Amino acid sequence: MEIGQKVRVRRLRDRAPQEVIGRLGKTGVIREYKMVDGSGVGVVVQFEDKFATWFFEDELEAAR
Numbered sequence: 001m002e003i004g005q006k007v008r009v010r011r012l013r014d015r016a017p018q019e020v021i022g023r024l025g026k027t028g029v030i031r032e033y034k035m036v037d038g039s040g041v042g043v044v045v046q047f048e049d050k051f052a053t054w055f056f057e058d059e060l061e062a063a064r
Contacts, residue, residue, distance in 0.1 A: 001043055005030050007060040009045070020053055027063045028052075 001007065007030060009023045028045040034054045036042040043060070046052040 001030055001057050001060065003030050003032060006063040007043075007045060008063040009055065009059060010061045011059050013056055013059060019051070023047065023051075023053075 006027055008027045009025065012021065012024065026047060028047040030043045031046045031052060032044045034042045034044055036054070036056070040056065042054040042056050044052055044054045045060070
């Protein structure tokens, strides 16, 4: 996964707010990396409506 890459949200690991759940199946662009739990790395994804949040890499898949 690289900054600027288009990705699709394919699943969520944990409970999430409705605003994030509504992003399942949606496509966005990776804007930056984020250290999440001391050892893991997540990515911040921004969607067309300018909403951005972070995901674990295994929650995303490359989009075309």
